[in-house]
Amino acid sequence: MSTLTLSLLPETYVELPERELDERIAQAKRELGSRLVILGHHYQRDEVIKFADYRGDSLKLSQLAASRPEAEYIVFCGVHFMAESADILSADHQIVILPDLNAGCSMADMANLEQVEVCWEELTSVCGEGIVPVTYVNSTAAIKAFVGRHGGAVCTSSNAGKVMEWALAHAERALFLPDEHLGRNTGYRLGIPLERMALWNPREEAGGLSEEAILQARIFLWKGHCSVHQRFLPEHVERVRRNYPGIHVIAHPECSWEVCQRADEVGSTELIIKRIVESPPGSQWAVGTEIHLVNRLAKEYPDRLVVTLDDCVCMCSTMYRISPQHLCWTLENLVGGQVVNRVSVDPETKRWARVALEQMLGIGKAVES
Ligand code: 13P
Ligand code: SF4
DSSP, X not given: OEEOOOOOOOHHHHTOOHHHHHHHHHHHHHHHGGGEEEEEETTSOHHHHTTOSEEEOHHHHHHHHHTOTTOSEEEEESOHHHHHHHHHHSOTTOEEEOSOTTOOOTTGGGOOHHHHHHHHHHHHHHHTTOEEEEEESSSOHHHHHHHHHTTOEEEOTTTHHHHHHHHHHHSSEXXXXXXXXXXXXXXXXXXXXXXXXXXXXXXXXXXXXXXXXHHHOSEXXXXXXXXXXXXXXXXXXXXXXXXXXXXXXXXXXXXXXXXXXXXXEEOOHHHXXXXXXXXXXXXXXXXXXXXXXXXXXXXXXXXXXXXXXXXXXXXXXXXXGOOHHHHHHHHHHHHTTOOOSBOEEOHHHHHHHHHHHHHHHHHHTTOOO
16 A cells, blocks of 8 residues: 555646746756656656656666665656555655656556455465465555565566466466456466466456366466557457558557467567667568557657557556646656655555565566566
């Protein structure tokens, strides 16, 4: 659980012209100097990410948060679970700020502690203690702490393969939270057949699973998803291949198994960027991930064709809540000695969530899966 004292953006910031906003953000950054570090996730809009000292996927940003103890303030341009991870991994004297506390993640909200405890009790009562919990970083601090307390690890889309492999080497079974698609895509890549992955639905009695289905499974997938990535469909892959013969399809592993099976490559935002950056001029890419990243890549590499896998604007509306107005207001408050929209995880949750995050950092070491 983290402390939330939501402060709302004052009216005076709403109408500020873009140029003035830019100047004021740059000025506040100068005044704060090395006391401040701004982290920006790849899905942030251009007007915000241009002010980030570091850009990255969830893994890279978690590591950066842990490696900058000199910065008094970490302003996280991303969503709530990312700011929580930064608070968990950073030193006690550091303050983490999410410019708009309403920037949540619908996937992270699909697993709450009570539901996960019920699931754990049910699964362990049927198949004993041989289960390791793994949670995607897109989860609340409370879920990460649960995983830490039960000997498991966090993973990101970059290292899910490594972490799942580690879990299955330590126990007969793994419980993967809260994204069924990342869990299924990762398990399948490790050679676990679909019929040995059981879907736990927290809204159904006993997760909707029979005892037999529980005993059959090697991986339990939590029924959660990303509403942005699940909009990509197999027919979009087929259509883009018809429209652009020879195009290379690359999808984020939060997309469904059916989409990932049809893609040429599957990977985190960091991997998607790397592939396009390293590709020769003239190459063609259809990308199954959030639209701000796809549009930025298309703009930055005009000698390559970069299109979205689906034209129906797959935008993460919560990432979009971080506006230049919120960033400006947050920074100007810091200059004036005021902290607004701090994300602070309580010490007990922090302790166990850190165990799970550090387990991941130990296993993954930033290797792309
Ligand atoms: P990455 O870790 O690939 O940046 O993904 C984070 C995320 O929220 C994707 O929806
Ligand atoms: Fe969450 Fe999906 Fe947005 Fe990523 S894109 S932050 S998983 S809602």
